[in-house]
Amino acid sequence: MTQSIVVQVGQCGNQIGCRFWDLALREHAAVSKSGLYDESIGSFFRNVDSRYDDPADIPLGTGRGKIRSLKARAVLVDMEEGVVNEMMKGPLKEVFDFQQLITDVSGAGNNWAVGHKMYGTQYKEKLTDVIRRAAEFCDCLQCFFVIHSMGGGTGSGVGTFILNLLEEEYPDIYRFVTAVYPSAEDDVITSPYNSVLAMRELTEKADCVLPVENQALMDIVNKVSKSVPSLKTGKKTFSGLSETMKAGSAITTGEGGTVSKAEERPFDSMNNIVANLLLNMTSSARFEGSLNVDLNEITMNLVPFPRLHYLVSSQSPLYAIADVKLPPRRLDQMFSDAFSKDHQLLRSDPKRSLYLACALMVRGNVEISDVRRNIDRLKPNLQFIHWNQEGWKTGLCSVAPVGQPYSLLTLANNTCVHHTFTDLKDRFVKLYKRKAHIHHYTHIDGMELSDFSDSLECLNTIITDYRDLERQLSNPPPTEPRLQVMT
Numbered sequence: 001m002t003q004s005i006v007v008q009v010g011q012c013g014n015q016i017g018c019r020f021w022d023l024a025l026r027e028h029a030a031v032s033k034s035g036l037y038d039e040s041i042g043s044f045f046r047n048v049d050s051r052y053d054d055p056a057d058i059p060l061g062t063g064r065g066k067i068r069s070l071k072a073r074a075v076l077v078d079m080e081e082g083v084v085n086e087m088m089k090g091p092l093k094e095v096f097d098f099q100q101l102i103t104d105v106s107g108a109g110n111n112w113a114v115g116h117k118m119y120g121t122q123y124k125e126k127l128t129d130v131i132r133r134a135a136e137f138c139d140c141l142q143c144f145f146v147i148h149s150m151g152g153g154t155g156s157g158v159g160t161f162i163l164n165l166l167e168e169e170y171p172d173i174y175r176f177v178t179a180v181y182p183s184a185e186d187d188v189i190t191s192p193y194n195s196v197l198a199m200r201e202l203t204e205k206a207d208c209v210l211p212v213e214n215q216a217l218m219d220i221v222n223k224v225s226k227s228v229p230s231l232k233t234g235k236k237t238f239s240g241l242s243e244t245m246k247a248g249s250a251i252t253t254g255e256g257g258t259v260s261k262a263e264e265r266p267f268d269s270m271n272n273i274v275a276n277l278l279l280n281m282t283s284s285a286r287f288e289g290s291l292n293v294d295l296n297e298i299t300m301n302l303v304p305f306p307r308l309h310y311l312v313s314s315q316s317p318l319y320a321i322a323d324v325k326l327p328p329r330r331l332d333q334m335f336s337d338a339f340s341k342d343h344q345l346l347r348s349d350p351k352r353s354l355y356l357a358c359a360l361m362v363r364g365n366v367e368i369s370d371v372r373r374n375i376d377r378l379k380p381n382l383q384f385i386h387w388n389q390e391g392w393k394t395g396l397c398s399v400a401p402v403g404q405p406y407s408l409l410t411l412a413n414n415t416c417v418h419h420t421f422t423d424l425k426d427r428f429v430k431l432y433k434r435k436a437h438i439h440h441y442t443h444i445d446g447m448e449l450s451d452f453s454d455s456l457e458c459l460n461t462i463i464t465d466y467r468d469l470e471r472q473l474s475n476p477p478p479t480e481p482r483l484q485v486m487t
Helices: 010-031 082-089 112-122 124-136 153-169 191-205 214-227 268-281 295-302 328-338 368-381 417-432 449-473
Strands: 003-009 045-049 070-072 074-078 101-103 141-149 174-181 208-213 237-239 244-246 312-316 354-364 392-397 406-414
Touching: 003 010, 003 124, 003 153, 010 074, 010 082, 010 141, 010 153, 010 174, 010 268, 074 082, 074 124, 074 153, 082 101, 101 124, 112 124, 112 153, 112 191, 124 153, 141 153, 141 268, 141 295, 153 174, 153 191, 174 191, 174 268, 174 295, 191 417, 191 449, 208 214, 208 268, 208 295, 208 312, 208 417, 214 268, 268 312, 268 354, 268 406, 295 354, 295 392, 295 406, 312 328, 328 368, 328 406, 354 368, 354 449, 368 392, 417 449
Parallel strands: 003 074, 003 141, 074 101, 141 174, 174 208, 354 392
Antiparallel strands: 045 070, 237 244, 312 406, 354 406
16 A cells, blocks of 8 residues: 655644644544554555654554554644644644744745745755655655645745755655635735746646635635525535435534544635545545556556646535435436536636546446436547547545535546636736836745746746646647548
8 A cells, every 4th residue: 555745834734734634534444443554544544653762663563553643644834833833732642742833933025035045955955854854754655745826935936946845856656735815815825936936846846736716715615504404413404495415414514533523724624625535535545445546557548748737527416315325326316516617626617628537536326327327428529639538537436425325526628727827827927017016025035036937938828738738628629630541
């Protein structure tokens, strides 16, 4: 069994990471009620003997050993220590130790240059040591998950510096980045600068990027809150609009985890959505299923060109109904919803754009025949690139998410991402053509004005590449003539 390390950077990255570890513990507790340390839980957690100052790992052995004390395979980085300190005082404090933390006091001041050029250089040796320590505890390290925001200084700056570091030190280990993009009404004026500067690093250094838009998360939270009544303890169900919904099953809730309702933060509902994205994406690597998908298969099947590795994600259902049976029409609705614009983690409509490839990561009591039937049903309404008409990758994991009988995560390499990137470019240009706030960046050692123009050129190239592919929707290339057999 392989292991993965989560590197959570900045305020946003650490708050998402906090929700991820809480939901991961909840999920494994629901699956492994015997309290044994097996390969599935070992993918994200170490089993340690905490009687020592430097806790020693307890070998996996036959997978029948008891859990002593779990430590997350994580590195926590923030140049403003508030969020990390809260985590170390909260209900998850036993999951981390202080050797996994790298913090400062003053923060990066919403400045990519401060995070990347100043703090990155200053903490390079310590970052290398902490990451190496986490890697040495892995028997078969497969992937780094880097979680950070794009609009702030630490997330965008230090996060992309770490990405460079991982490429240098671990070139053969996959680098997946979950990047949270700011909304157009973001309260950080310099967020367009930070996002575009960071995107150049993501394009050149990451193997796969899962862009998530703040506004899309807020839209999903609002949609769920209108459909699902207030949650209460127990298994009570509510009669909603046209169907009965189960309490505590919404994708935005963390009910049943270690964090109580009173300890929840304002953005936890949004962060839970991103945490569930990571849990569902890694479910096949952690649990058994009839058709498992390894993480390296995601990049192999969904990234036809090295720089076009931005995957649009969606999750369905947003909540479970009380009916424990699985009528086909409701299962079919799950697949239909996953391709609707209301369920995307970007504010986009992939059905109006071109698919290069698409992965369906299904969990729960779903048969391959159900998946095949829905692919055949949806294909006429989805536009795939002419050279990859059968560009589907399917995964089936038998373990459903907590509180739901089944779920579907879609990961699509779709040209609709260029709309999000174009909006970001427009906001960047509005500031850059007046050279507003540039002096805050260029006074940092190592930061040049050319970094802005180079980053903008890189973004323009990505937008152009996706647009050129999308043009084939209205102007498909001529069909290749088939060979004629002489008789």
